[in-house]
């Protein structure tokens with residue numbers, strides 16, 4: 001939509017990144033009638049396209065099928081960002097690289113949205129995966145819609161209408177979760193990635209995770225033994241893994257306890273172009289299988 005002159009700081013940051021030997025430059029084709037939106041990873045990408053609809057070209061920085069916790073933007077990503085209308089990220093430490101990006105973009109015309117900024121219903125345990133509570137996902141969509149309206153005020157009615165549509169679907173999703181949870185006979189979920197404190201907070205579930213909140217650290221032998229003991233003591237039949245990473249340790253735990261594996265998707269990336277509501281309903285079916 002618009003071209004922005006690169007600031008000296010941006011140019012310096014780009015040449016610094018380029019010097020570190022990142023992947024070759026990819027050119028992004030811009031449709032100049034639409035606002036150019038960049039998002040940090042898949043959940044933000046999906047929310048941006050829900051709000052932006054036909055008015056926006058939404059580009060996702062974290063490549064398809066990659067884990068956002070390990071992602072770093074390349075020099076070409078940085079160059080593209082300096083020409084964006086809107087940059088959207090989750091915040092709360094989900095993207096450890098945004099401080100330097102925001103510094104690079106400060107003083108430019110790029111509108112930056114930290115989607116989690118107005119999220120209120122945050123789980124007590126530290127967990128940046130706030131969007132897995134539908135109420136929080138709506139707060140993020142609202143922040144994103146505000147960003148769109150600021151970047152493209154002429155189309156504010158369009159973005160507001162799309163946000164209203166999301167609001168209705170979020171309400172339905174939340175009701176469907178509440179109805180299902182009322183019929184659960186167990187509330188304990190064993191997960192690989194410790195990504196579900198906010199989901200648990202919303203619906204009164206309890207998470208016991210094998211790997212940490214950024215999905216990297218493996219459990220100690222003591223922790224492994226605790227988890228296996230917990231599964232046996234509570235007669236748990238299913239362990240949740242996730243689409244982007246299959247933990248061998250989770251498989252070992254399942255083998256040791258006779259549990260079956262089910263998929264719970266933290267919505268950090270999709271190789272099948274699924275949307276938030278698709279994934280949240282798939283997760284609900286998996287939770288019903290495990291807990292009803």
Ligand SMILES: [Zn+2]
Pocket residue numbers: 069129193195213214215266268
């Ligand atoms: Zn995660």
